[in-house]
Amino acid sequence: MLEGLEELLISADLGVETSLRVAANIAEGRFGRRVSADELRALLAAEVARILEPVARPLPIYPKRPQVVLVVGVNGSGKTTTIGKLASQLKAAGKSVVIAAGDTFRAAAVEQLAIWGERAGVPVMKAEQGSDPAALAHDALARAQAEGADMLLIDTAGRLQNKGDLMEELAKIVRVLRKRDPDAPHNTVLVLDATTGQNALNQVEVFQKVADVTGLVMTKLDGTAKGGVLVALADRFGLPIHAVGVGEAIDDLSPFDPDEFARALTGAERVG
Numbered sequence: 001m002l003e004g005l006e007e008l009l010i011s012a013d014l015g016v017e018t019s020l021r022v023a024a025n026i027a028e029g030r031f032g033r034r035v036s037a038d039e040l041r042a043l044l045a046a047e048v049a050r051i052l053e054p055v056a057r058p059l060p061i062y063p064k065r066p067q068v069v070l071v072v073g074v075n076g077s078g079k080t081t082t083i084g085k086l087a088s089q090l091k092a093a094g095k096s097v098v099i100a101a102g103d104t105f106r107a108a109a110v111e112q113l114a115i116w117g118e119r120a121g122v123p124v125m126k127a128e129q130g131s132d133p134a135a136l137a138h139d140a141l142a143r144a145q146a147e148g149a150d151m152l153l154i155d156t157a158g159r160l161q162n163k164g165d166l167m168e169e170l171a172k173i174v175r176v177l178r179k180r181d182p183d184a185p186h187n188t189v190l191v192l193d194a195t196t197g198q199n200a201l202n203q204v205e206v207f208q209k210v211a212d213v214t215g216l217v218m219t220k221l222d223g224t225a226k227g228g229v230l231v232a233l234a235d236r237f238g239l240p241i242h243a244v245g246v247g248e249a250i251d252d253l254s255p256f257d258p259d260e261f262a263r264a265l266t267g268a269e270r271v272g
């Protein structure tokens with residue numbers, strides 16, 4: 001039974017280390033007793049939910065204005081889309097929001113963000129292609145301060161091919177922001193793509209080195225990827241999971257619900 005359970009967990013992308021631990025926790029004290037498949041799924045779901053509960057935390061909103069949220073992640077992980085969805089949610093909650101299109105390297109990324117800004121009804125600050133993203137971040141914060149905006153969301157480039165450049169670029173953005181506000185950025189959110197599986201663990205490690213990551217968003221959970229790596233991430237890093245992306249539309253960003261997630265992952269009917 002234990003072996004079967006371990007295999008199931010590994011195939012659900014929990015990773016070997018976490019799978020073994022979860023399976024061991026469940027098996028503890030249960031040897032010699034027959035457990036039905038449904039019972040096993042329920043036990044598993046409860047154990048997964050128990051690991052995830054402490055990290056299911058929405059993006060904290062501070063009274064401080066403007067709250068600066070730096071959004072980092074590799075290209076294609078869903079940063080731009082997540083910023084658009086987040087801006088829309090914040091706007092709906094009565095917050096005034098400014099977006100900075102900080103991936104100045106890719107013209108398409110800036111255009112895409114402008115479209116999201118329009119949809120969300122939020123201004124998007126842009127700069128010329130190839131210009132210094134730190135200068136843009138500075139101007140965007142100056143504007144957000146002048147307008148008394150509640151939130152500033154900053155998109156960044158995600159070129160991991162050259163870690164040194166990325167590190168320098170993000171460090172410069174932070175340095176420049178701190179000239180205007182010593183506490184900025186208040187949050188650094190790493191966006192991860194569920195379809196990258198166990199690779200998400202490496203991405204967290206790399207981005208923790210280049211930026212002070214304070215929380216995660218996992219995208220593309222509407223596809224075939226079940227996102228079991230979130231359990232491994234929680235187990236290993238304990239970073240808050242602020243939200244999950246469940247589609248390409250503006251409303252497709254949901255709070256992270258550990259019980260629901262655990263049920264979907266394990267196929268259990270009910271948790272507990």
Ligand SMILES: Nc1nc2c(ncn2[C@@H]2O[C@H](COP(=O)(O)OP(=O)(O)OP(=O)(O)O)[C@@H](O)[C@H]2O)c(=O)[nH]1
Nearest residue numbers: 075076077078079080081109219220245246247248
């Ligand atoms: N199905 C699904 N697709 C998503 C989700 N989030 C983002 N996407 C899609 O993933 C692709 C990449 O998303 P982007 O937001 O452009 O990713 P990015 O990290 O900003 O990438 P760059 O602009 O290349 O830096 C797009 O086609 C999005 O529509 C999600 O939650 N579900």
